[in-house]
Amino acid sequence: MRHLLRPRRRRIVALATGALLTAGLALAGPATAASAAASTTRTQTPLVVNARWGGHCTFDRIVIDLQGYVPTVNVSPVSKLVYDGSGKPVPLAGKYFLEIRLNPAAGHDDAGQNVYQGPRLQKIYLPKLKGIAMTGDYEGYVTFGAAFDTKPAYGVTVLHNPERVVVDVSHPNVC
Template identity: 35%
Template sequence: MVERSAALASLLLGSALVGLAPPASAVASCGYAWGSLPESAPSVRHAEVVDVRAGSHPCFDRLVVDLRGSGDGYFVRYVDAVDQDGSGRPVPVTGGARLEVVVVEPLAVPAALHLTDGDLPDVSGHRTFRDLVWASSFEGRTTFGLGVRARLPFRVFTLDGPAGGSRVVVDVAHRW
């Protein structure tokens, strides 16, 4: 009888502990369907860069370029060197690999013309990001150099808002 009581208590305790475990769907998964090939979406909508932000997530680091207007154009690719538009001069970007992030701002006089590296977020504490520099604003294009740890998968997309604006989002995975 004592053995039966002990078995029943063990079974009940085991059932209670199973109820404490998070459901499988709640466990973060980093199964990426991203790649490292260039991504682009040309645009003819009016927008201008007004802010740049960065953040860390469990599986990736994120760069967000805030736009005034409904812009949705971008070109993002890995490059050997990030160059200034117009002059072609290389811009130093620290990291094992460099992403060139170009935000298209047709018909706008970009506010980014007044950006300095001091206006950009410090990404030195991020897991994947190593450096972020403003390269240039020229003929409706604002270019940033994003230094990353290695040539890792990334994705790019746009979001609406806030306040009638839009955002270009670049996520770079922490690993393959």
């Protein structure tokens, strides 16, 4: 009788092990798919699709519109604006300049087609902001330059839904 219990016990253990493995795979499947989807979303290079601006009573605003997540943004004063790659000067009048650099980012898709629909070089006549230019879309960096007649005091904000970077440059109330 004892020898009959062993094969039966082995079958029960084998069935239980199979059931546990199946349950474990079923539970791991969606989590793995979700984490793979999250990592795919995060690894695709964000696309810069537009740059726009607006004047308000106490500040001028630059907005950079994105598809995907918001990359690292660095805004810094520079002594002059130059085009990435060539180093040629950007023809925007001004005495003070800000460089807005996004990385990783692209203004083109994987096929090399342009997705950026904003201005390449634009004179602007706001109280503080006098011009904006896209100065680079090169090796994972998208760069913009902004021109001012007086030293800009600025703040940078990241907004979501839709994804965008906002640079506000303060000025005295004009309203």
